[in-house]
Amino acid sequence: MDFASPSRNRARVYNRRILVLKLGAADMQRSAVILLLGLLCSRAAAQEAIPSAKLLEDADVLRRIYERAHPGLYRYNTKAQMAGHLAALRAEFARDRSLGEAYVAVSQFLAKVRCGHSYANFYNQPRGVADALFSGRNRVPFLFRWIDGRMIVDRDFSGALKPGTEVLAIEGHPVAEILGKLMTIARADGGNDAKRVAYLEVRGKDRYEAFDIFLPLFYPGIGERIGLEVVPPGAKGPLTLAVAAHDRAQREALGKEAQQPAGADPWKFETLEGGAAYLRMPGWALYDSKWDWKGFLDRGMDALIDRRAPALIVDLRDNEGGLDVGNVLIERITAREVRGGIQRRYTRYRTLPGDLVPFLDTWDWSFKDWGDKAVPDRAGFYRLTRYDDDANGDVIAPRGRRFEGRLVVLVNAANSSATFQFARLIKDNQLGTLVGQPTGGNRRGINGGAFFFAKLPNSKIEFDVPLIATFPGERPLPDGVVLPFLDVPDAGVEPDVPVKPRAEDIAAGVDAELEAARALLKGRR
Template structure:
């Protein structure tokens, strides 16, 4: 399973697709109806379209979307309408990807001076400042209102745009945080488009500071370049490490892995990781911190292989697609990095409800034990950001019996997610792109509509944020000391 946010930023932005409208164009009603026709045909390839919806519901929503697009006065409204529709599929990989839009569209939608100047997290529905609030909003301050709107009401208004699998709303909430870990923050985009620029370029806030005092604060809105200047800079295409390794004075090693999107990396991440795992002789234990990691390559399998004594099979799940070959009429609107995806289902086995079951390379596999085994206890820190490869790692780690999970429930969904291979569908009248996953993973048994619940559930409080405490890390370290 892959996380394409960084990997494909350049690929789709430059791919040649016919008839792409400029962002400034005003498409005709007929052209916009053509976009909906392309969307409807493309969705016939989506393996998870009816996982949480009925055909009648999708048909009705497409009719409503068409009416909205035709009446929409501008690109912003069309982008919001399409984003809201795609979110109803309840697939974490189906959305109008910020990084795959044409330059003109991306500039018009995302490069706006509307952003709140600070970073924050949601804790029990409260917006809590974590950084860049300045002296007026120290870390741990709770924002009570923004331009007269309560943050809880703001969150409720933005949730319908958030992508996630099934009814796992914890993932949706995590997307609507600003943590400084992405080049374009989900909250920034939809808050800016939905609420518009603040009056006179200033955000007027009421906040409760950590000392309990309530304060009125006025802060200037910032733009995309200023937000990016706040972000943690990690080069996932370079040759330098993007993970952190610390050996604590108490004998516990901490491996922090904020991302696994290393497809284009020149860094020998596997060699780096193996060397550090080799250094653990005599250590009290290992903590693997994945809380900021949505996914990418299956890097965690290297760790699991060192812990296993017998092969760990992937969970029994069918890998289904909706087509043998893509329709030639649709092909001009489908970008991808591997044209073999257009014939993904050629050798698949037909089954019920219009599905084909993939065989061969897309079949089940397993993780084999490594020759150099690790005997020490291992804790993994997880949370709602984990929704792709890291969601799958949490599931495999749980089944291995060799890793104890700490934190809050993951993103993703135990009922299966969609991904593996993708098309980037470009709607020519609007010029908007959306990501279309092609493989659906369907478990063989009935499972909950939820993420993975950790063995030990620990969530930070507002007071923890104010004091810069990490109770999840502390709880995991305590367990390792008891176990080691």
């Protein structure tokens, strides 16, 4: 069962037709004017006040949808706590707000659910909202990581910053203050703050990055020139400078650069020194792909077996998830059946209340009615048997020729959906060695699998609604009672070999996790 986020590769498919016109000089001028007017109109829309009464109506729609459809609403909050969070949202909407202010308020409310799949998804926003909020030239012109609360540049596009440079302040605002504010909108499961911090890095992997979106929403003064206070590698003290900001198109170009060319395989087996194989898998979001990824993996594993490769390093860093790709790998490396543990699936309804339908969209309307596959359980929950009725948990059986070499998996906090589940299976069943940082996700279970995309009637802000919750071991408690999980950590999966990121490694161009994996295979760790 796929517990993927629809953030990178929505299941909704849009057919876009591109009309290519041959324009004369006059037509091109008119087009440029129209484009500029459109940009100005979108910025005006972002600042235009939405009446309080309309926003309060939106808050009520959000409440009704989550109370009736979100199966993890009370996983980390009691009913009283969620009521308090809703009251805080309504207090924000007690006066007229701009679209940007409303988007921040909704995002802060959704973050309090503490569900990694509950957020105002950048990729699913209507065009008017996306153009109004995401189009400015106000993005920092560098990529960075958070290391112990420090913002460390790992790739620069301004020509002014070296990898390993520490940014102390942006437009006079200390980065600690910025991180603190942005943590209020960061999505993650339960108490996994490492995932929240990783979510607020700029890695150049996607068209939209949370830091890019929310920095100018929290700090509207940030514009086309951005003042920085920095400490370059080896410098004795801080420097101040100004850099030209990036816009959405420049950031999207980086995201495309990070992806494989159209038609190319997104993954690649390589051979490292000593014969070990290396498989980089930057994403598993292959919902609409026609690529035979299963065949690619089987051919690759057969090739490793034929040449008797001593080990396979699978690099899942920065891979949130997607399809259950990891199961196919496990089938080829395990000598026994692998059970995922008892991960019971629950939904909040059998038949979706009809009054919610006008606000929702999805790729599969069968999610409206689970029928006899949703069995009444304890108050407020239905046991979902549509995908798996096995009371002993999911079972992955050996398949084909077995790869008997050593398995090492590189992980970090981005692994929060299908990649989290894979890391958990590898760790719990001792199938390989995890190297890197603790994963995202949460051992107490996550929400996902099936989704509605909800649109608020007045602000038009979209938010994702996960429909299936997994719970480890025993069933969830009655509606509104937080399950204590006293014996289950409120955290992701811990690596077997922890590797702490360092600014010095970034400055030197050292891939610390990969080097640790190589050392492990050579017996030096």
